[in-house]
Amino acid sequence: MSKRVLITAGGSGIGRAMAEAFHAAGARVCVVDVDARALASCPAAWQREPLDVTDEPAIAALFARLRSSWGGLDVLCANAGIAGPTALIEDIEVEAWRRCLAINLEGAFLFAKHATPPMKAQRSGAMILTSSTAGLFGYPNRAPYSASKWAVNGLMKTLAMELGPHGIRANSICPGAVEGPRMEAVLAKEAAIKGTTRDAIYAGYAGGTSMRSFVKAEDIAAMALFLASDAARLVSGQIIAVDGHTENPDPKV
Structure with a gap:
């Protein structure tokens, strides 16, 4: 895969798994992250950019550098x-509500906005937005997150319609409960709210899927790799869950 790929929050978690998958497939990878320590741990072969995804002047400057060094962009994650x-x-x-929407929604908007001109110029490209199963269901105790992820899916649908005539595809991936530090923090907080244990909440989430399982960051990365590939050349405007099939978004404890 000789593609040029830009991944936001690429220093850890799902973004890191995406970067590793694209790099292994032969792509040129640029990772953006606000966490300097996470960036420093990334392979030197990747282009690494410390950047806040809500800082539009910094985003514009990044895309100017990519135009100079790469000549274009094939994939935005x-x-x-x-x-x-x-x-x-x-x-x-x-303020917590606003910050969640600023990073989750405004960040996606800003990167899509600045990725569009180079993709239009080459009349090709793939935009992959990380949403969530919280963008498919209402989630108790997660109002800002759920609202932001529904909005991400709406943004993606509009991008697909607007940019399709220019050869640019847009899709959303909706991870379910992903193993890792972020989900562990959510489990602990929900356990405190409901007066139960972390393990009970975990079992509730896993039990709410038909496959009775959490997913791994690598599962999300594999879907991103497919959506960026030529095998998905006519896949656009789709909301694709990688979640083991969520049946019930409210874990029963």
């Missing part, structure tokens, strides 16, 4: 996101 507060709606501070 708009993956950056935060969990936001895990709390009852009446306990959520408006």
Whole structure:
């Protein structure tokens, strides 16, 4: 795969798994992350950019550098996101709400905005937005996160319609509960809210899927690799869950 790939939040988690998968497939990889330590741990073969995904001037400067060094962009993985507060709606501070939407939604918008001109110029490209199964269901105690991920899917649908005539595809991946530190924090907070244990919440999430399992970051990366490939040349405007089939988004404990 001789593609030029830009991945936001590529220093760890799902983004890191995506970067590793694309690099292994032969792509040129640029990872963006606000976490300098995570970037420093990435392979030297990757282009590494410390950047806040809500900083539009910095994003514009990054794309100017990529135009100079790469001459274009084939794949955007708009993956950056935060969990936001895990709390009852009446306990959520408006600033926490705004920050969650700024990173999860505005970040995706800004990178799609700046990826569009080079992709239009070459009349090809793939935009892959990381959404969530929280963008398919309402999730108790996760109002900002769920709202942001529904909006990400709406943004993706619009991108697919608007950019399709220019040869640019757009799709969303909706991970389910992904093994890792972020989900562990959510499990702990939900356990505190419900007065139960982390293990009970974990079992509730896993039991709410038909495959009775959490997913791994590598599962999401494999889907991104497919959506960026020529095998998916007519796959656009799709919301694709990688979640073991979520039957019930409210874990029963």
